[in-house]
Amino acid sequence: MPDAVPAAATTATIALEVNGRVHRLTVRHHWSLLDVLREQLDLTGAKRGCDRGECGACTVLLASRPVYSCQVLALQVGHRPVVTVEGLGESNILDPVQQAFLDNDGAQCGYCTPGFVMSARALLDDNPHPSDDEIRQALAGNLCRCNAYGRIIQSMRAMRDAAR
Amino acid sequence: MQPFQYIEPKSLDEAVALLAAQPGETQLIAGGSDLLSEIKEGVAAPRRLVSLAGIPGLRGIRETGGGLELGAMTTIAELAQHPAIRACYTALAQAAEELATPQIRNVGTLGGNLAQRPRCWYYRHPQTVCLKKGGDRCYALAGVSKYLCVTGGDRCYIVHPSDTAVALSVFDARVEIAGPRGTRTMPIGEFFIGPGQDLLRENGLEPGELVTRVLLPGQDEIPLGPPLQRGVGGISVPVRSLYLKARERETGDFALVSVAVAVALEGDTIRQARVCLGGVAPVPYRARPVEEYLRGQQVADVDAAHAGSLALPNPRPMADNGYKVPLTANLVTRAVGEVMSGG
Missing domain, CATH: 1.10.150.120 ([2Fe-2S]-binding domain)
Incomplete structure (x- = not known):
């Protein structure tokens, strides 16, 4: 038999740079960047609107470019820095x-x-x-x-x- | 989203081996914009995704012998912004620029744009099993056919959704494919296949095969005539080209109808012409009667409206898409007119 594809999701440990901080996280392979931002890092600025890459409420910067974080897997991010709305401005000064x-x-x-x-x-x-x-x-x-x-x-x- | 395993092979050979091992359960992921939607909607249910992101050399644009080599993992935004594409393969830059939204252009890739699945909403509906999903009927025949094809339908009536494919077709681009039996290239016109040939797929990729590059020939390799302009970075392409896209929303929308036109001039004579339509057929559709009409004409003598009237020789509109026939004629008229007046 060829090597079987596991039925359950597999996990991976990644280093994700968000708003200038590197987080070591264990993620499931099918989690989107938005899933990880909201559920694991408690960064709820990026919103889950359509979850289909159409509405833009989940937009974050990936390597300085705007992307739909709902349509990018966390594992696709690699070493590229992510900036969310929480990463803009200073603690008491808005961008x-x-x-x-x-x-x-x-x-x-x-x-x-x-x-x-x-x-x-x-x-x-x-x-x-x-x-x-x-x-x-x-x-x-x-x-x-x-x-x-x-x-x-x-x-x-x-x-x-x-x-x- | 249903769980899957994500693998990022480090070489093309490894990717091909992974894809070929369990073709029914494995899918390729490039940017993921289209595939992840299909998985979320339950239209696709792969157990394993093989990513091309870790393979060196698949991303970027290189000059080669007068032409350009476009890596399959090059993003749509990179195509739209590239100076040589803007200057010499203008229709391609315009097609890339008009495609989807900024967020998708930053992630979406050339290879993914060519290999994306159709937008027919009966195909995309999680609960329908149409012919394209191995079912026994086309739901559009009794349903709403507004966005479907007006020529080339055969049991299934999708239109091919790619903007870049339409533009690449007027430059005689070739598609490079890697697979279990090595590498092959084919003209882009042969890459796409209609439902008459295979209901279940829209291109000729065999199990285990993937697109690695798209090759844009320079003028020495395509019969488009002598160079008329020196382009950027030593690339010369003798053509004027243009891409026009009609859609319901001004942005983030697929084409109702689109057209790419490229002409090679010798003095005031049109030496060669290519016209390709999107949104009208299950594949990018070459409007050969328009090409034949334009070839050999003096620029000043071209009747753009006549050219437009030749674009769809035998249209077979469905219940709700008859509007596409005059829309196509008008769009081709406009495109030919603009190209003749210097585009």
């Missing part, structure tokens, strides 16, 4: 993106906000002066069911304009 969302009412219920903030952060790290179209493109993978898009875009514009 400028968070402050801009606050100042411009860039959130209604707030469920999608951490995901939007991470996509926005990634854009501004790449391109501090994005055009309106670049802002819309960068946020295109995040959905807001409250339909606060106008205020979200306004938050980004305000930040860009303040940076000029």
